[in-house]
Amino acid sequence: MSDAPPLGLYVHWPYCAKICPYCDFNVYRVRREEEPAALARAMLDDLAAQAELTGPRRLVSVFFGGGTPSLMEPDWAGEIVAAARRLWAPAGDLEVSLEANPTDAEAARFAAFAAAGVNRLSLGLQALDDASLAFLGRNHDAATGVRATTAAARAFPRLSLDLIYARPGQTPERWAAELRQAVELGAEHLSPYQLTIEAGTAFDRAVRRGRFTPADPELGAALYETTQATLEGLGFTAYEVSNHARGAAARSRHNLVYWRGWDYLGVGPGAHGRITRHGVRHATLGEMRPADYLARVAAIGTGFPALEALSPRDAAEERVLSGLRIDDGVPRAELTALELDPARIARLIELGLLADDPERLRATPAGRLVLDALTADLLT
Numbered sequence: 001m002s003d004a005p006p007l008g009l010y011v012h013w014p015y016c017a018k019i020c021p022y023c024d025f026n027v028y029r030v031r032r033e034e035e036p037a038a039l040a041r042a043m044l045d046d047l048a049a050q051a052e053l054t055g056p057r058r059l060v061s062v063f064f065g066g067g068t069p070s071l072m073e074p075d076w077a078g079e080i081v082a083a084a085r086r087l088w089a090p091a092g093d094l095e096v097s098l099e100a101n102p103t104d105a106e107a108a109r110f111a112a113f114a115a116a117g118v119n120r121l122s123l124g125l126q127a128l129d130d131a132s133l134a135f136l137g138r139n140h141d142a143a144t145g146v147r148a149t150t151a152a153a154r155a156f157p158r159l160s161l162d163l164i165y166a167r168p169g170q171t172p173e174r175w176a177a178e179l180r181q182a183v184e185l186g187a188e189h190l191s192p193y194q195l196t197i198e199a200g201t202a203f204d205r206a207v208r209r210g211r212f213t214p215a216d217p218e219l220g221a222a223l224y225e226t227t228q229a230t231l232e233g234l235g236f237t238a239y240e241v242s243n244h245a246r247g248a249a250a251r252s253r254h255n256l257v258y259w260r261g262w263d264y265l266g267v268g269p270g271a272h273g274r275i276t277r278h279g280v281r282h283a284t285l286g287e288m289r290p291a292d293y294l295a296r297v298a299a300i301g302t303g304f305p306a307l308e309a310l311s312p313r314d315a316a317e318e319r320v321l322s323g324l325r326i327d328d329g330v331p332r333a334e335l336t337a338l339e340l341d342p343a344r345i346a347r348l349i350e351l352g353l354l355a356d357d358p359e360r361l362r363a364t365p366a367g368r369l370v371l372d373a374l375t376a377d378l379l380t
């Protein structure tokens with residue numbers, strides 16, 4: 001176990017009570033009543049099969065994401081956490097996160113999730129005013145969101161809130177006030193995401209039909225700056241492009257697993273993983289549709305879960321794409337397969353987009369603002 005990377009576990013719960021018009025995650029309405037329970041059972045089988053692939057590891061994080069995992073039965077989440085603890089050696093401070101939507105029905109189950117071992121809630125608050133929540137097609141209003149946040153802050157030692165900004169009509173002043181209110185509700189971690197119009201979503205169709213116009217890039221950039229300045233003023237560090245934590249202990253250990261290039265397993269429909277075996281990084285991917293995933297898990301032992309070896313170059317490219325998102329960056333020694341051009345790096349340092357650090361490739365805050373262009377420039 002000594003030199004194998006630590007392990008994170010991602011569990012994808014794909015069901016939602018209502019599909020939001022901006023969302024392009026792998027999500028479904030429940031169509032067959034018995035399917036969710038079958039999925040929870042299949043995840044336990046999948047976990048055991050994947051433990052054969054990893055060998056002994058130190059488990060640092062379990063993350064229930066979705067979809068809406070707060071719609072799971074808390075007992076199912078508890079069984080998955082217990083199985084993961086049996087299959088790998090849990091770190092003393094194992095982080096167990098669950099994404100939740102802020103309806104009253106879900107808030108009523110927070111205590112049961114905490115008893116099942118969840119110690120960090122990531123609540124999809126999205127906005128704190130009714131007009132914005134209606135625009136975003138959410139199935140809760142602002143008062144319900146505040147109630148759920150208060151209940152979550154009581155039930156869990158750690159609370160993170162997701163917010164969506166760059167909504168029509170939003171001003172930097174109103175956004176700063178909303179961020180302050182979110183912090184006052186008891187969050188130690190905030191993930192404010194700029195609204196993205198994803199291809200194939202209801203918002204994509206609405207924009208193409210002229211029903212609304214997304215915020216222009218200048219307003220988006222101004223709201224991003226407002227986010228950084230407001231949260232910094234409240235004692236939060238932007239340790240990643242869209243993630244702000246009050247102190248190092250409040251950072252999401254699970255996301256750091258991705259951004260530091262450690263190994264992670266994915267169970268559930270569409271969940272992917274990265275497993276290092278004999279020094280080679282491998283990818284795993286679950287079937288996207290729940291019914292297909294159930295069929296594949298039923299066929300464990302006949303090629304499932306499948307491993308695909310990544311070339312050293314592909315593995316190093318992934319390190320750049322994920323590592324430049326965090327302020328720590330990536331040790332340059334991990335990027336030798338890329339044969340990065342020193343003159344190009346020197347130019348990006350001169351432009352103020354990369355930090356002048358001989359040990360690590362690190363984006364500056366200005367570089368993280370244009371991360372897609374920066375990584376494209378580095379990798380071509």
Ligand SMILES: C[S@@+](CC[C@H](N)C(=O)[O-])C[C@H]1O[C@@H](n2cnc3c(N)ncnc32)[C@H](O)[C@@H]1O
Nearest residue numbers: 022023066067068099101124162193194195196
């Ligand atoms: C997978 S969702 C799960 C959270 C939970 N189901 C909920 O809706 O509250 C994770 C987060 O991604 C963000 N998100 C999803 N689609 C987005 C989009 N198109 N633009 C910006 N943020 C988005 C939302 O903030 C959401 O809370």
Ligand code: SF4
Nearest residue numbers: 016019020023066067
């Ligand atoms: S934002 Fe959350 S609730 Fe809405 S569709 Fe996406 S995963 Fe489901």
